[in-house]
Amino acid sequence: MRATGTGRVSPVILVTGATGVVGSALLSQLLADGQEVRCLVRDPQSLGPARVRVQLSLADLGDPRGLRHAVRGAETVIHLAAAIRDQPPRRLEEINALGTYRLLRAAESAGVRRFVFFSALGATLHQRTRFFRSKALAEDIVAGADGIETTILAPSIIYAPDDPWVTMMRRLALLPLVPISGSGRAAYEPLSARDAAAATIAALAADPGRYELAGPERLTYDEIARVIGAAAGRVRPHVHVPLPVVRRVLLATRRLAGERAFATWEEAELLEVPMVAERGTADIRRLGIDPEPMATVLGGS
Numbered sequence: 001m002r003a004t005g006t007g008r009v010s011p012v013i014l015v016t017g018a019t020g021v022v023g024s025a026l027l028s029q030l031l032a033d034g035q036e037v038r039c040l041v042r043d044p045q046s047l048g049p050a051r052v053r054v055q056l057s058l059a060d061l062g063d064p065r066g067l068r069h070a071v072r073g074a075e076t077v078i079h080l081a082a083a084i085r086d087q088p089p090r091r092l093e094e095i096n097a098l099g100t101y102r103l104l105r106a107a108e109s110a111g112v113r114r115f116v117f118f119s120a121l122g123a124t125l126h127q128r129t130r131f132f133r134s135k136a137l138a139e140d141i142v143a144g145a146d147g148i149e150t151t152i153l154a155p156s157i158i159y160a161p162d163d164p165w166v167t168m169m170r171r172l173a174l175l176p177l178v179p180i181s182g183s184g185r186a187a188y189e190p191l192s193a194r195d196a197a198a199a200t201i202a203a204l205a206a207d208p209g210r211y212e213l214a215g216p217e218r219l220t221y222d223e224i225a226r227v228i229g230a231a232a233g234r235v236r237p238h239v240h241v242p243l244p245v246v247r248r249v250l251l252a253t254r255r256l257a258g259e260r261a262f263a264t265w266e267e268a269e270l271l272e273v274p275m276v277a278e279r280g281t282a283d284i285r286r287l288g289i290d291p292e293p294m295a296t297v298l299g300g301s
Helices: 019-032 044-052 064-069 092-110 130-143 166-174 195-201 223-233 243-260 264-268 282-286 295-301
Strands: 012-016 036-041 056-057 074-079 114-118 149-155 178-181 209-213 240-241
Touching: 012 019, 019 036, 019 044, 019 195, 036 064, 036 295, 044 056, 044 149, 044 295, 056 064, 056 243, 064 074, 064 092, 074 092, 092 130, 114 130, 114 282, 130 149, 130 264, 149 195, 166 223, 166 243, 178 223, 195 209, 223 295, 240 243, 243 264
Parallel strands: 012 036, 012 074, 036 056, 074 114, 114 149, 149 209, 178 240
Antiparallel strands: none
């Protein structure tokens, strides 16, 4: 904790995943609010200029000793870090589920008051994808915690104007035909990283519980690709690539390129899983956030 000019002590907020799409937006907002932030990172350089404005805890979710050090003295943990592909030697299940368990137990032991966990809409133990199954398992772990306040935030697909996914879709729109993996019919309620970060901060002052974070529009993957293309000034027709073909190509690419592969089958398969909130925007509006449409966010980039 840090003493402020008024003699008060600023509580420390530990953030994991601060270099991600949501984490970057969240870190910027927390620092602008004057919060004392500690970041769990493996490489401080990945935080950019913000690294000199935060406390650093050099560890990862596979390091129980490092996690115990990271949570020491923190009042709140915001756990954003997750993997959508294996990160050898660790599989994504260890990162997403076991890593969450380790961090939660360390937080409980250290007397952390509140644990905020970023899950995902559509996550169930019987999902077709490993990512959603691992997120569901982690969510069950957090929901069953005892002796610590827990908040679960379950967002739909999250984007930012310059994130890797939007950037890739923008580049694909340079082609005469935009390739779309699978049917393109899976439905989402896209939420900007800026709105997701604002909702996370608002959740710190709200009652513990589970909140579904959805954007104001229900769009299929096809429609999302068109919105991104239109924002870039490049409206192109789509060509749908059958999933068996996508799978063969991406598995072959992974064998050749290893961890440098631009995409994996596990990532492509996620685009066939709908991420729709049962209550639409009710939860995020209850947190005081009026989410912006995707075209508005991308048009202002």
